[in-house]
Amino acid sequence: MSSFDTLRLDGVTRRFGGKDALSGLSLEIHKGEFIALLGPSGCGKSTALNCLAGLLPLSAGSIWQDDRRLDTLPPERRGFGMVFQSYALFPHLSVRKNIAFGLQMRHLPRAEVRRRTDEAIRLVRLDEHATKLPGQLSGGQQQRVAIARAVVLEPSLVLMDEPLSNLDAKLRLEMRTEIRRLHQSLGLTTVYVTHDQEEALSMADRLVVLRDGRVQQVGTPEELHTRPANRHVADFMGYRxxxxxxxxxxxxxxxxxxxxxxxxxxxxxxxxxxxxxxxxxxxxxxxxxxxxxxxxxxxxxxxxxxxxxxxxxxxxxxxxxxxxxxxxxxxxxxxxxxxxxxxxxxxxxxx
CATH class of the missing domain: 2.40.50.140 (Nucleic acid-binding proteins)
Known part of the structure; x- marks a missing residue:
């Protein structure tokens, strides 16, 4: 795992057709933190995640991992893991082969691939499902495969884009606990996008609330819950x-x-x-x-x-x-x- 102390976003901006989808996002993320980007649809949270991942070029600003500039690097050289809303699993590959795929692409020794894949399968509690295809799994199990595939690469940062939104209410609760458990046991640095304030409050160390591409408030769950900075944050944090x-x-x-x-x-x-x-x-x-x-x-x-x-x-x-x-x-x-x-x-x- 290429470790770091601080991931820094300096004035990160992304424009589409002359309109700012994300405007001047500045944020320091510390090693091991769980950060949630929170806000209504169209507020810029997924844009911010895609800029971090390297899937979108910046219109202005920069991204730094300690003293190493990242925004000029292609996605594959940033060393991040990504978990998508859609799971994006290979339907013709077993659970084990889905999880091992990224390691094999990096041409790691076969024994190392097996060891890390076994560990990841055990971590997400899918031992008895390792030989099944994604189509034979429940939504929650598929999501666990997607998470295992991201963490098996031992990334310095895991990016999660609304990973629970396709699950039913009971599974969402279970997976919330599962993601938090994984985060704590592996010491992963995580940036998590959601529009669900309850999800963000229960999982994150700090929340970043966005509206119309601009940061409204950054703080701990307790700070945002009890002391929202403005009426828009209050509205989003349940002040109906x-x-x-x-x-x-x-x-x-x-x-x-x-x-x-x-x-x-x-x-x-x-x-x-x-x-x-x-x-x-x-x-x-x-x-x-x-x-x-x-x-x-x-x-x-x-x-x-x-x-x-x-x-x-x-x-x-x-x-x-x-x-x-x-x-x-x-x-x-x-x-x-x-x-x-x-x-x-x-x-x-x-x-």
Whole structure:
């Protein structure tokens, strides 16, 4: 494994037809880190991965592995492993031959190929399936073959492009744990692309949130979950209630805001002043039924196991998403409250 201490992206930019798909991405990735690139479709995350892999040339910027410049090298000389959404397995080759293929292409001694292939098969727990063809495997097993094929090369960096999106919910959960286990046991440096915030939060050491090709925030899962940098990150991290409001008061601890038919107290993000147009962001689980809150009428109730997801509307027609422990009925009138520490107030920046 060609080791390194730091992989550095300096102002990495990629344009298509005069439009920036990725603009000025600067990031340091340390050896052994698991980095998730996160954002909605079209935000630039797969473009960033393809630039790293060498599948797309840069329009501007550079990529460095310690003091070695990478962006001028072809993909095969970068020494990275890649796991695609589509698995991209050879259908006519067995599991063992799929995994060994890259090693054979490098003309390694036969004994070395066998040893490393055996180890990779054992690592992804496919011992009893080694002689099967990909068509005889489940989706999760095929994905494990694709991961084994990437790690058997002992790459300095593994790139994963939405590798779990073709799997059902149960398999996705199992494979999340599997990828994290492999990452930790092998000490792999991993860059992982996903649009699923729960997946990213559960697996990554640090997250990079992109929007329209630009970095919105870089931080640990805890930082992004509790302190999103702006309303767009908040939206992506599960703050489903984004309410346009106006600042009425500002103290050291809290910001008072009001909107049509409701007043709230929250925690300000950035410099805010009375009269400012703002967006109050609240997670559904932080908006609860309680006395003296905002009056709403329940419209939709969904059972979600330990709790109920409720959609309710204020008298002014604003939809709110909340959680309830006991089942309200559609048409019920209740009031909802939120802890000021859980209400984030962002400047009302243009969308």
């Amino acid at each position: 209630n984004l309410l346009p409001m106006r600042v009425t008061s500002v103290t050291r601890e809290h910001v008072g805001v009001e909107g049509p038919g409701m007043t709230l107290t929250g925690t300000g993000v950035g410099d805010l002043f009375p009269g400012d147009e703002v967006v109050a962001a609240i997670r559904p689980e932080d908006l609860v039924v309680g006395e003296g809150g905002v009056p709403v009428t329940v419209e939709v109730v969904e059972y979600q196991g330990r709790e109920l997801a409720v959609e309710a509307r204020t008298d002014q027609g604003i939809m709110l998403h909340l959680r309830a422990a006991e089942r309200p009925a559609p048409g019920d009138k209740v009031s909802v409250v939120a802890d000021p520490a859980r209400v984030l107030v962002f400047p009302g920046e243009p969308s």
